[in-house]
Amino acid sequence: MRNFSFLLPLFLFISTYINAQEATIEGIILDENDVPVPGANISYTNGGTQTNENGYYELNFPANQEVVLTITYVGFKKIETTISPITANKKVELNFVLKTDVEQIGTVTITGNRNNRVEGITTISPETIRKIPGANAGVENLLKTLPGVTSNNELSSQYAVRGGNYDENLVYVNEIQVYRPFLIRSGQQEGLSFVNTDMVRNVEFSAGGFQAKYGDKLSSVLDITYRRPVDFGASLDLSLLGGSASIENVSENGKFSGIAGIRYRDNSLFVNAKETETNFRPRFADAQTYLTYQFSEKFELSFLGNIAINQYDYEPLTRQTNFGTISDPMALLIFYEGQEQDQYETYFGAFKATYEVSDNYTTKLIASAYNTQEQEYFDILAQYRLGEVNTDIGGENVGEVEFSEGVGSQLTHARNDLDALIFNLQHLGTITEEDHKIDYGIKYTHEDIRDRVREYEIIDSAGFSIRPPFDDFQNNQPYEPYDAQIAPYNNIRAFNETQINRFQAFAQWSYKTEIDSAEIYINAGARTHVWNISGENIESNTQQVTSVRGQLAWKPNWEKDMIFRLSGGLYYQPPFYRALRDSTGAVRPEVKAQKSTHIVLGNDYSFKLGGRPFTLVSEAYYKSITDVNPYTIENVRIRYRARNNAEAYAYGLDLRLNGEFVPGTESWVSFGYMKTEENIDDRGYIARPTDQRLKFAVLFQDYVPAIPALKFYLNMVYNTGLPGGSPSYADPYDYQTRLRDYRRADAGFSYVFADRNNQHPEGHWLNRFKELSIGFEIFNLFDNQNAITNTFVRDVYSQNLYSVPNYLSPRVFNLKLSMKF
Template structure:
């Protein structure tokens, strides 16, 4: 520890690594490796090793260039006393141009997804104002992504699509959700499940999904995790917005590296201080172990799991708390994903096999008036388990200007559900059933990419087909055939015109597929896959290596959306609250559309400025195709989203960040006062019912908030210490919501028959928006 306290005027560090040929896996000599933005670097030796001395601390990317090879810009790495050993892979340039100009640009372009793709680096994840290192909140800086000023939720709402339409992958292994306290059948929760200390970067697709990433309609988040350090071992402790975490990375022997993290929340304490009616608590753990058997074979094992407990804060007063406590259940969840990826490098061909198992155990419990003294007060008891085992086998081959990716997927799912729930539709009844559903899915995919020798034109043609044994229609692969095409032209230096069109399918949630009526019959056997056809086109201009300006238009058309029989609302318009969605009678008879324009400007100056601003103007709407009615605004039809976010780095490792956000008002539905006041109706769910004949005919006001963040980092010889202050909604902006309709518990007509008795109702004023300061501390040794 004495070395940790030996402070220098400016501590400088070194970066070490290796450069290899992507195909042969052999080391490359005489490669120039530069630190982007510093113009310092070195060349590789005969063993492909490089060493760059006298590097100031911070977060940097590297650029590797060599005659006859394509120039590579790496992901971002933190340079400090434990700078990791960096391995860079380079691909041979088959067609040598007469003149080579090397430019280090942080803006990546991918042939398969030339539009609708953003790559989020380490700098943004670590220091995004108002995000507290939670990737779900970092993504909200980008075009097309809405945020909710109502409640403490992380629901991912992309381009007018619902929170159930997203998919998540960790190093190629699919995980069901990236948030604690997930809404079963959808996604979201108050806080992220993945520790930011494990993330290297994130590819965020708001469209133009790769063919090997199926079952998504609105977005794909593809996480690349850090490899453990093969040269050193380190430990890092972090005190964040809602949890304390401990992570470590290093190596076991000469071939195996590891990264591991454990986090424990203190949200219960924080929410209790804030006087909130619910008290969430969670624990999570994650790891990645990678073994390089030799230069051509490697195995990665990873795991992610969480334990969630949400209690009710019954000791607080106030009408707001009374309302939430009247319907919110106690929630207990356990979730985990374990997976392995074996990869074999055979020259221009790379084969991979991915095997994983995911598990979710969800339990909800609710008693009327939270009185557990009698079982007669029980209104909800849900015990549900979802398990998925997935196998994917894939080959990627590269020949000169061509790239071929093809693979197959197999999936076995086991879903059980024991539900007792009081329900009121036209009259009060009880839903009491048990489900034990076994489901098989399979899929095929392939894509071919072409890049012209001068890189002025790229094209990608892909196709995917999925099927399931749930019903006869779903078994036929051709019904779920998903073609897609992407093209991009370089109109001038730094100016690109790109477009994409494709058709995508998603299986309804297990909660819907497994729903039963009292006669023990599966109600929704007739459901189809939901489909969405997407078209997008855009212009991207990078006038230099530090700036990018883009404009993109998109159109999405949905078919066969699951529609609630009881209320006539698509399932995709639900799922932004705690509990479960999909456990009801549904028909595949809704269709929808979302369309709009996105503008984005980014300005990145290494170790100085990270500025991002985006504007999205859009509409999101649906209709019941059986009625041939007009389109109705969906729950996510905010009309516009504006974000301006930036972080400026000052001397002596100080940085200040600020984010201004504004979002259009959400549509909402008035209450059905007559139905809500019925004693039997109110007792069934403990909250008011909406008048779905007037669905989303009203609209809230627009909402804006300002977040700030201040960081200070100390770098010493053998350790790093950082402290930050993050303040969400520093202006304490408030959003006025419609008054809540609430029962007083007093019966207005006690002498009437039970089915006609009504409560005396009252209105409760509602508003949201809380100033939330957070002090964070990190220490790495």
């Protein structure tokens, strides 16, 4: 028998060599604001490593076998992912993003990663938000470039989505619902949006078909996440419109972190450029902070706070608006006396406790309080002349009113005060088990609102006081004397003390699986809402609604990267205080929740063109709305009828092509078609106040190839005209004319001295800056005359009623300086 013992050392050597074969992965660990995370742990069963101060790591592990990789860092959710086998001696780059709120579980295939777009959520980069020019720059400025989102007032942060109004949009910051003031009636009074873009880490937006975990509104959800600092940082932005500053830091042990920002805004640059000559003193300022403390790996406490003080002093002097046609030019010339003094103070604070009971169960408790104290005081006398305009181009008086066809005056008076306190207590929970996920929540809300309304309007035309257009009024003068007291044309007096208690609960189930190599995502949920309305001289009323919602997404195993979505359900919107108050100022507790059956069919197609990534998002939608509470819009103020006496519908198509039109930049083109109508008291369908049929929008970023530090930004929107509204007490069925089309382009130019791609050496004066740029902005680049509403003026002689457009701001220039440390 032969002796093979000499081969044993050879087998041992070969076995040891094979087992010692390794592969390598390397990359960078970032947070969701693309900031490197130093000290993050990357490990597998038999080894691990940490990221350096730049967030970089390199890890060796056995080749040719699956490895379960775990990435952890204090304050962030861990990532557990399976790495498919890698051949020996091969190095692969894998970059990960740590998140604070979202569990990340999945399988990484080295041949490529696919984006999860199953929920139909639009994600907007915070950097894009900060760079794109706009008269009211911020998150809402970019939302208005998305299909299905409309707004025709550049000084307002309000927006309408797919036929809804400004009150039908949910806004969350770190899962905490935020509110806006009640009495605002003009975009130029708003000042600042709640969202501070200097603090934003992530922006997600859904224009419809959203999940049951979100509250009871009919139109959209804006979900904002503020970032958690990982190092010291500061920023400063200055412009002719105001400025903002922020500072952030983290403790040495990494447990405590905080970010704070202050903002100031002055809209006089826009208002002074309008047709109305005024003395205008706006003061809009706020301070905001987000603090977190990590008590342990399982328990965290955070605080979100905001104080906003907005003062608006307005003293109009004169105004001349030319309108009509070339053959029949008209002008409205107004001389004013009096002033308006408004003040809006809001205070908001919220605590959020997060406890990770186990790897599969996370629970949260959120308590928030919101207080707004608002006053709206004005006495303005407007004496007007309506007449023909001199069209002699060579004459000295060209453009002036030569012959008056109508003379009159209007006195408006208001002493409106509102004090609202809203308290919320909410519990949220998330349970995960393999591919299943269950979210649930319960919420209690108490609203205490004290509201005093004192408004009147007196119209005088050629010495005669015009009475309210009531049906029972008859004037047989001079044959019969009329000896009744003089009554204002419009008069509202009311004092309301209203308390609303709400109980809400939801539960939803999410499931992800594969069928024939196609990914399937299912989400189904339900929520219920019970509310009680009571108060002084109000009969207590309790109502309840229950809604169901669902989403289905299918990602076939095609060569083309496509996702198909179907979502919708039953959506309710229980009345908020504004929807309970009718035109007389009285609160009507019997007002029911508006109900909408909503269906959305969507498709995402991701592809590469010229080696650059693009995504085409298409969505078709239909809404059937019942128990509608009709309303009118005056600038940005909504006036409800406080009756559920209408039904409505909305349908449309939204398209958005997003991608790198210029390498390294994000741009998109949007198109939307939408039609929405309502039927009041079975009188037939007419256009709703937000019926804006066509929309085109472009958001474009570019740079000069030879000078990459010189950048260009363009924000361009075209909307067809909205319904022009109707005079007070008028029948909307008699006034279905539209405003002119809305056309606006804002352009920005900036030169970047320093950023993350252009750092300067030690000792250089620019080395202290992480980012430094100076910019020049042109608002309303083509100087288009856009109108927001109509002023209705009567011609005494012909008895004609003219709708005179109220124009928005013309072309305005701005300088901007931005820096980060």
